[in-house]
Amino acid sequence: MLPWLLAAALLAVVVLTAPVLGRHLYAVFDDRPQPAWDRWLTPLESGLLRWIGETGRPADSPWGYLLPLLISNALFGLVALALLVWQPTWLNPLGFGGLRWDLALHTTLSFLTNTDQQHLIPEQSLGNLAQLGAMQFLMFVSAATGLAVGFAVIRGFSGRPLGNFYRDLLRALSRVLIPASLLLALFLLVSGVPMTLASPLEITTLEGGQQWLPRGPIALFEAIKQLGENGGGFVSANAAHPYENPTLLTNLVSTWAMLIIPAATIDAFGRFVGNRRQSSLLLVLVFGLLIAGAVVAMAAEQAGNPLLSSWISGGNLQGKELRFGTGLTGLYATVTTGTMTGAVNGAIDAAMPLTILTALFNLFLQVVFGGQGTGMAYLLVFALLAVFLTGLMVGRTPEFLGRKVEKAQVVWASLVLLIHPLFVLIPAALTLAGGPSWAGISNPGSHGISQVVYEYASAAANNGSGLEGLGDGTPWWNLSASLSLLGGRYLPIAALVALADGVRRKPALEPSPGTLRTDTGLFTGVTAVVLVILGALTFFPVLALGPIAEALTLAS
Amino acid sequence: MPTSTRVLFPRMPRGPRQERRYLERPRQQGLLQRAIVEAFRKLDPRLAVANPVMFVVWCGTVLCLALTIEPRLLDAAAGARERGFNALISLTLLATLLFANFAEALAEGRGKAQADALRRTQARTQARRQLPDGSIELVDSSALRRGDVVLVQGGDVIPADGEVIAGVASVDESAITGESAPVLKEAGSDVAGSVTGGTRILSDQLTLRISADPGKGFIDRMIALVEGAERSKTPNEIALTVLLAVLTQVFLIAVATLSPVAGFLQKPPSVVTLVALLVALIPTTIGGLLSAIGIAGMDRVAQFNVIATSGRAVEACGDVNTLVLDKTGTITLGNRLAEEFLPVGGYSSAELAVVAYGASCFDQTPEGRSIVRLAEKLGAALPFEPASASGIDFSARTRMSGSDSADGIEFRKGAVDAIKGFVRSRGGVVPDQLDQCFEQVSRLGGTPLAVCRGAELYGVIYLKDIIKPGIRERFDQLRRMGIRTVMLTGDNPITAGVIAREAGVDDFIAEATPEDKIAVIQQEQKLGKLVAMTGDGSNDAPALAQANVGVAMNSGTQAAKEAANMVDLDSDPTKLIDIVTIGKQLLITRGALTTFSIANDIAKYFAILPALFAGVGLQALNVMRLASPQSAILSAMVFNALIIPALVPLALKGVKFRPLSAEQLLRRNLLVYGAGGVVAPFIGIKLIDLAIGALRLI
Secondary structure, three states: OHHHHHHHHHHHHHHHHHHHHHHHHHHHHOOOOOOHHHHOHHHHHHHHHHHOOOOOOOOOOHHHHHHHHHHHHHHHHHHHHHHHHOOOOOOOOOOOOOOOHHHHHHHHHHHHOOOOOOOOOHHHHOOHHHHHHHHHHHHHHHHHHHHHHHHHHHHHHOOOOOOOHHHHHHHHHHHHHHHHHHHHHHHHHHHOOOEOOOOOEEEEOOOOOEEEEOOOEHHHHHHHHHHOOOOOOOOOOHHHOOOOOOOHHHHHHHHHHHHHHHHHHHHHHHHHOOOHHHHHHHHHHHHHHHHHHHHHHHHHHHHOOHHHOOOOOOOOOOOEOOOOHHHHHHHHHHHHHHOOOOOOOEOHHHOOHHHHHHHHHHHHHOOOOOOOOHHHHHHHHHHHHHHHHHHHHHOOOOEEOOEEOOHHHHHHHHHHHHHHHHHHHHHHHHHHHOOOOHHHOOOOHHHHHHHHHHHHHHHHOOOOOOOOOOOOOOHHHHHHHHHHHHHHHHHHHHHHHHHHHHHHOOOOOOOOOOOOOOOOHHHHHHHHHHHHHHHHHHHHHHHHHHHHHHHHHHHO | OOOOOOOOOOOOOOOOHHHHOOOOOOOHHHHHHHHHHHHHHOOOHHHHOOOHHHHHHHHHHHHHHHHHHOOOOOOOOOOOOHHHHHHHHHHHHHHHHHHHHHHHHHHHHHHHHHHHHHHHOOOOOEEEEEOOOOOEEEEEHHHOOOOOEEEEEOOOEOOOOEEEEEOEEEEEOHHHHOOOOOEEEEOOOOOOOEEOOOOEEOOOEEEEEEOOOOOOOHHHHHHHHHHOOOOOOOHHHHHHHHHHHHHHHHHHHHHHOHHHHHHOOOOOOOHHHHHHHHHHHOOHHHHHHHHHHHHHHHHHHHHOOEEEOOHHHHHHHHHOOEEEEEOEOOOEOOOOEEEEEEEOOOOOHHHHHHHHHHHHOOOOOHHHHHHHHHHHHOOOOOOOOOOOOEEEOOOOOOOEEEEEOOOOOEEEEEOHHHHHHHHHHOOOOOOOHHHHHHHHHHHOOOEEEEEEEOOEEEEEEEEEOOEOOOHHHHHHHHHHOOOEEEEEOOOOHHHHHHHHHHHOOOEEEOOOOHHHHHHHHHHHHHOOOOEEEEEOOHHHHHHHHHOOEEEEEOOOOHHHHHHOOEEEOOOOOOHHHHHHHHHHHHHHHHHHHHHHHHHHHHHHHHHHHHHHOHHHOOHHHOOOOOOOHHHHHHHHHHHHHHHHHHHHHHHHHOOOOOOOOHHHHHHHHHHHHHHHHHHHHHHHHHHHHHHHHHHOOO
16 A cells, blocks of 8 residues: 555655746746846856857757757767777776777767666776766756757747757756756765765675675766656666665655656646646646556556466565565656656566556657657647647647647658657567577567567667666667667657747637637547557557567466 | 629529539439449559558558469468468458549549530630731631630620620520529629620620630639549648558558567468558558548539639638628628618608609619619609710719719719718708718618709618528627638628627628728738638739638629639629538548548457467457457458448538537547547447358358
8 A cells, every 4th residue: 555655645746846847947948037046057158158159049940959959969979989988097996998889889879868778787887987977977968958859849839939959958957957966966865875986895795705886976876867867877776776776765756856857847838838727738648647557567566476476475576676665666667667767676677567568658658758858749749640630620720739730740740650660660570580599588479579679669769778688788789779769869859849840930820719729628638549549559569469468378 | 882883793693502503413323333433443553652541552452462362472381271361351452442442433523524514515616806907807716815806796605714895795604603594794894794715695796805715714724623633632631641641651660560570479470461450550441531532522612503723722711710701792682772761951751752763763783773663662753854864873982873864963872971072062061960860870780872962962861781591690600610700891880880780790891992801801811810701893803812712703703703712603602601611521521530540440459469469368359259360350351441431421421510619529529430430340340250250251
């Protein structure tokens, strides 16, 4: 019972805190009057902008927004890649060498795309300089890039100019991500998370053996990992490790931290379009999907494997951190896949098939809050498609937020729809065609299919979690997953920005009784159905062959 | 302005609409046969490739046919016994294609039949062309060019569209309008000054300036339009095609990658079953019916005796936010009738009647004639000898008309302020009582016409406006659909206000000039609204061109017809409201069938997936308890094929439109086509499965 109450309390706290941060995000990204505490940042930001030669003027074309995004991201990536390939000895107490090129490439792209899929064991391959200068740096800028895109799209849908990418990136960092991470890091520090540059601790275990405990500047790393929906662990065990997630309270707070910025983004959207009812209904929709998934996963984990129930009681304990238990691990798995964080506090590979089904479903939909900033944009795409499909049924060219949905919008929205299957199903099919023993698939049958599909879905959705039984440290995995990472990040971003730019140029129409209202319960329900049909129906065959077949086999 | 002839139609439609059809109803028998033949002809890959969704089905059919002939073509392990199943799947796929082609051919058929009938009126004729030096030469009608001057005499077929530059004649226009009563054509008249090629002049002689090159005349345009030769996809249709193509692409990826994924479980499905899954998932229902819906929409407009220049115009009708309507002929009956004489300045009603008679004896408008009738009823006689008097026509500048008797006495009637000015200019005095009469009439919603005899003001004629029965209900419906109505009238503001209130329009513009029309349209468009209007006069042409939907009356001028994107052959301005409904119906039908088609996928998954991977442990997903895997796949395919002809009547007739609010419409259509689309295939597939079992097909 306790996990359910905690989960309910947690979601209630998210609902209560989202409008607070939502108002702040609105102020930051719509240039509203600032609260006193961050007013002093303005000269700093404009100084920085001047230093890189930027005027800060809003882009007047999609390219005007996208080009700075691509250039800056390429630069960030190159810096990180260099640090990984030539790991210097400075701040590298264990003297780790450079990474193999394909692993370095995958790791860089993975953190650059806000995914944080890790094909390496960080505490055994990365020194503190790489962790801070490459990994943590990319965590901040990739989350800021996502937020910038999300708010550029929101601006487009509310009829404003798209904005200036550099300015958005800076403000996302200086006024949202850095202060929030510092606060969260402080809390984690107090809760016992290390924040040190000292070398690993050498201890003698109770059995008298020697053990090295890797330490590092984990608290801040952990904070941005959760808040920025990054998910890459400082240590391989991720949030199941006591240094990353020491107590039940830190576990709950870090679950809250994954949800708060995306929930606040939806709230801010309502403020942008001047229709809080619209954003509240979208929040209800997303929370509904999240709760449905959480109930399935938590119940499945608590029930455990029916074939083992005569021997083991207490649910599915394999791959669980006992401090958190089955229920809260199920909740964490749902939230981490829904929000595209990808942090884990237990092994998803060892979870029940229904939990894996929930996780995959979240990865396919990409809107159960979805990626930092981009999740909101995906939600708008699905709402737009729902308007287009059902809006015709009221007998006029569909309108969304007062703007007509016409060919250009449908083209861009459909393109977003096409990208995910392309970068998930095709590489998965290629990998599976090699057979069970090839490519390090550690399970035969349905679970093997889940492992492979999950890996690419996680990469293309920029999530980062994985069914880690997979031997994914090979050039094949590094390179093929890199393609999915890039395709799943930058193609949708380009399409979303182009879509938003087209929308903002349309005249805003006054609603009439003949206009299909999108801020109603009915339409929210329609959006949910369209979301599931368009977003997940494509993946139904692989879901059926993977987790569904596994679940049915267990049940029979 | 009050007695403007601009809105008076020389020929108002008569009789029930069905009997006014200009073309015989195409015979059903011929249509079906023609459509069946066309359905096979459209299997030609060069034609099939135009529809991406159905082209995927086409490719799948070819593949399955090949696998029927040689089952081992792609899989050496396949047994020859699969040939029967492959053949059945190929047949259902072929049927799907043919049904879709049939739907399109059936929709085109009507238009083609109408085009054939129109072509028969287009026999080549000889024309008498007048050369610049005045001499006449006989040329073939196809040799006429724009700007040529020709003479036509009684009995001739008019060789091409043109403007009358001299002469008066009656013309039989039944070939295009179905109206058997001849129409008077004369030079210089705004409305009666244009003739259409293919119509027949009955008597007298006209001199015409040809206004259209051969092949570009009104009838040629009509033929091209009803035949669908110029049919280009409408914006919404293009957007929907894009979405359907992308969905097809997505499902193509999903199915194509399924083979290796299932191969990992050592259970690779056969190619034919994968094709079946693909065809079941891609939106074939809407893909097959999409073009038929568009063509049928154009055809429904044509059945209303309206010729639309493009499907885009019909679709735009559904989006219209504002209707700009002329009061006269649309909201009120075209003819205002004299109801009462209100004398002023001490004159009696009888004296006023005599002067009004005098001012109206040359006025051939229905209003003028009604004044004469009322005067005669009151026992008035003409105060002068008509043969020696001369008539003064109404003009928009003077806003009055009347007659001058042989002894120079000026009888005038017209807008109250115009007559006031006239009386003052002749040195007369305007009695205060006039303004009371003016207000009295205006408050009744009538039009006051002042009457004077030289400098003496006699009084006011009360012209009663009769609001068309049922028009208020129609405006209420429009309001519920979110459409605003704006009434334009030349009446004074008080009269206009009264009529507007009685008719239930949302807004009105009184004392409107043609320029006001454009101003109103531009103002609405600036707010992002789509505006529809009707018009007939030459001075309406700019407004017709400015409006998003301009409907010209067939009785109108050539300029108006060219500027408009629809021409109403019945010249009934009320029809704009019907056309809006058709436009909405077109969009609703498209949306409803798309929703239905996509919602069907859920049931199809539950039929095909467990069958496809029988050995993987997905039996629990076989919620319909279908007999065998092969029967399940075949049932889904048969359902997929049969649903197309089952929906053809709906596609051609259109979803019934109800004037409800968007929310109510959405709720209703979602229930019928969304929920129905989820449930129907579960029932349909199960029934087909039972039938297949009973027939022992597999």
